Amino acid sequence: MAQHTTDTLVELKQKVGSCIDEAKDRLHRLSKDIWSCPELAYEERKSHDRLVKFFSEEKGWTVDSHFKLETAFRAIWGPVGGKENNNVINVGFLTEYDALPGIGHACGHNLIAEIGAAAAIGLKALVERTPDFPVPVQVTVLGTPAEEDGGGKIDLIRERAFDGMDVVFMAHPSQEDASWLPDVAEHDVVVRYRGKASHAAAYPWEGVNALDAAVLAYNNLSVLRQQLKPDWRIHGIIKHGGEKPNIIPAYTELEYYLRTPSRKDLPTIKAKAEMCFRSAAMATGCEVELEFARNAFHNVLRNPTLCGLHEVNGKALGMEFTTDEEVLKNTSGSTDFGNVSFIVPGIHPYFYIGSDALNHTEEYTVAAGDDKAQFYTLRAAKALAMTALDVLLCPELLQRAREDLKEANLKEERSSSGCAGWRL
């Protein structure tokens, strides 16, 4: 039966929740199928196909498979509603669906895909059932691959896939409900040392030891750590350390992640790390090659207006947002949503999934596939859809969210960077 905007906002919010509940079985199947077939970054072919099938089977969506990237997609509905001269509001929902090597969906990205789909089809259904919905709405779902490695959203920004989006939503599974956590900026580097092999006992003086270079680099960085700010992070592994103890290693390879709370500090930490890597090569006589990843992740900017709305909506649904200062202030991970947060007003809240297991563990993989996670996942999706309704039906809120974005960018530009006393 057709509804009318004589409904209060509270009633519309209840109805968008009901629309999501109506689709719960097919949303659960979608999530379970993605979980059952974990695929790594940029290789999420079956998950991509499953999501494309989902939106193709829902009525009214225009679906672009392989959108800009092989495993990205886009689904668009609308614009619908409003009067002719009103500006269309384009609401974006993001889905992720990549998994981790060896341990499957240990970050619960199958649930991120489900939430994006749930909030999008819920909002669409509500607007369809409300013929005099006052604003023209477009819903855009982007399938964004490779969050765990590479940064598909950054590729998609480069391809202008976010152009025209007024506001963007996604949510990430965690141990607690939080409208924002301090996800930091990150740039990854692979370092390769090339020396010369030789018999390690008979004529070691003929060799150039690439393992020595790797070990010195590791130690240089360990020493550097004391001079870094407490919330900066450098962590890495030796991926290749040689072939055999009786051969002086001719080739070694390190992989390091460099992180700072603000993207403004990334050039500084990179320059410092680079000196550590290069000096190790000089000391050992090796050649060194540094390969920084194509994409650097930005920190996630907080949008106070959207975070505040999300908390009010989440609390109305029974979510309990953490007040633990340690959780709220401590360095979190990094996400390619950070780059999105600099260009579109949006949120990347975290939600509890009914388990205390930690992300990136086998226990979390089990939790992300457990039926128990469904209640929490759909609740988080409802909170996102309700927040979208706030923004759609109250133009001042969208304006405030846009001003928050501007303000956060300015604050970021004004923030201090670097460490004193370094000649870089």
Ligand SMILES: [Zn+2]
């Ligand atoms: Zn992860």
Ligand SMILES: [Zn+2]
């Ligand atoms: Zn994740």
